[in-house]
Amino acid sequence: MAKSRIYNPEMECMHPEQRKALQGERLRQTVNRVYDNVPLYRERMDEKGVSPEDIKSVEDLKLLPFTEKTDLRDTFPFGLLAVPKEKIVRIQGSSGTTGKPIVSGYTEHDVAVWTEMVSRALGAVGADEQDIVQVCYGYGLFTGGLGAHQGATNVGAMVIPMSSGNTQRQIMMMQELGSTILCCTPSYAAYLGEAIHDAGLIPGKDIKLRAGLFGAEPWTEGMRKRIEELLGIQAHDIYGLTEIAGPGVAFECEEKNGSHINEDHVIAEIIDPATGEQLPYGTAGELVFTTITKEGMPMLRYRTHDICTLYNDVCKCGRTTVRMGRITGRTDDMIIVRGVNVFPSQIETVLVKTPGVAPHYQLIVDRVNNADTLEVKVEMTGELFEQNDSLGEMQKLQKQIRDQIKSVVGILTKVTITAPKTLPRSEGKAKRVIDNRKL
Numbered sequence: 001m002a003k004s005r006i007y008n009p010e011m012e013c014m015h016p017e018q019r020k021a022l023q024g025e026r027l028r029q030t031v032n033r034v035y036d037n038v039p040l041y042r043e044r045m046d047e048k049g050v051s052p053e054d055i056k057s058v059e060d061l062k063l064l065p066f067t068e069k070t071d072l073r074d075t076f077p078f079g080l081l082a083v084p085k086e087k088i089v090r091i092q093g094s095s096g097t098t099g100k101p102i103v104s105g106y107t108e109h110d111v112a113v114w115t116e117m118v119s120r121a122l123g124a125v126g127a128d129e130q131d132i133v134q135v136c137y138g139y140g141l142f143t144g145g146l147g148a149h150q151g152a153t154n155v156g157a158m159v160i161p162m163s164s165g166n167t168q169r170q171i172m173m174m175q176e177l178g179s180t181i182l183c184c185t186p187s188y189a190a191y192l193g194e195a196i197h198d199a200g201l202i203p204g205k206d207i208k209l210r211a212g213l214f215g216a217e218p219w220t221e222g223m224r225k226r227i228e229e230l231l232g233i234q235a236h237d238i239y240g241l242t243e244i245a246g247p248g249v250a251f252e253c254e255e256k257n258g259s260h261i262n263e264d265h266v267i268a269e270i271i272d273p274a275t276g277e278q279l280p281y282g283t284a285g286e287l288v289f290t291t292i293t294k295e296g297m298p299m300l301r302y303r304t305h306d307i308c309t310l311y312n313d314v315c316k317c318g319r320t321t322v323r324m325g326r327i328t329g330r331t332d333d334m335i336i337v338r339g340v341n342v343f344p345s346q347i348e349t350v351l352v353k354t355p356g357v358a359p360h361y362q363l364i365v366d367r368v369n370n371a372d373t374l375e376v377k378v379e380m381t382g383e384l385f386e387q388n389d390s391l392g393e394m395q396k397l398q399k400q401i402r403d404q405i406k407s408v409v410g411i412l413t414k415v416t417i418t419a420p421k422t423l424p425r426s427e428g429k430a431k432r433v434i435d436n437r438k439l
């Protein structure tokens, strides 16, 4: 089995003080560049009474204005470009999980930086010329497919650009070509794992996968365990977003204790989403990114709406970069049920720990007689379905899950266990919440 390695030791293992100096210098250059070239940034900075000369180090970051997804929409498509349009060699767009799509322009240098970041993530699973990387993230405006593709090519692996969909064909190619590394969303990895089982194929024997980079949507430790068991692999988290650089902004090392942020290219902050105040390491809040090497569309203090915690303690792997914990939810994915904040990930934690149910679920929110209701639909496994007393078992399970969710989230839900393979599958990002109250 290939060993995990550090792709760029100079940058990934740099002394934190030295990195801070590098970040400060790159931040200064970025601010100067956007102030001169992007009207929106100049106006916002002028409004706040901040001039480029005020930004001397990373500590001065908090003086700068925030940006939001709405800024990208309002200036669509090219209003935030900091270079002439001729310099842009690629457009990528958001998958549109939330609202209208947005686009970002990348220069040749920006694509190279992004490729480097994915290469670091692949290095962490030891990917090299020996590997066959099956990419089943969608190719297109969505950054998943091309991002993984570029990185895998760069580390010299053989790439199978499957894109998403057609599960039977994915499995056939995986088997025939002997794919060793899988790149897709965690929900699709779980789905693939099940389909492989159903086909009677044995991981390790018929299927040669040894590792996977999974991201683009929130997932839990329980889901990781399921995927690792189903596919017989090491499952690593990879995080990114179109506005910053697509997948690779952060990735997990073999310690799997949070994702290392590529801090020579971005600066991460955690803020209180209500007040905008910076929060210390170890405190959960909204993740904010500032790009410090991006040419095409640099982003100053971009609010991701993703909720997580940053950690700066030393990691055993040797990398010295700050790590981000799992995304526990997006502020726009949070559902408020009878006044209680609920994230799909909380429900997932309960479901993946329960034997007898498969990792496929949906949350359906509604309002009946002026009161919110939350129904949790989850599939039973094939094994349970085939048992003689499946009905009795199912009722027991329903109660067990309801009690567990009550103790984790604090509200009573209706739990419905459906027959195997009845909930919709997604080949890209899973749609977990259906909120009928808004309709």
Ligand code: ADP
Pocket (backbone or CB within 6 Å): 093, 094, 095, 096, 097, 098, 142, 143, 214, 215, 216, 217, 218, 219, 237, 238, 239, 240, 241, 242, 243, 304, 306, 327, 330
């Ligand atoms: P969209 O906002 O339309 O989903 P993107 O395709 O750019 O746009 O996706 C970026 C978002 O996907 C992130 O802001 C985050 O919410 C989610 N995401 C990406 N990677 C991960 C990950 N590893 N864990 C949790 N969420 C992730």
Ligand code: ZN
Pocket (backbone or CB within 6 Å): 253, 254, 255, 260, 315, 316, 317, 318, 319
């Ligand atoms: Zn590490």
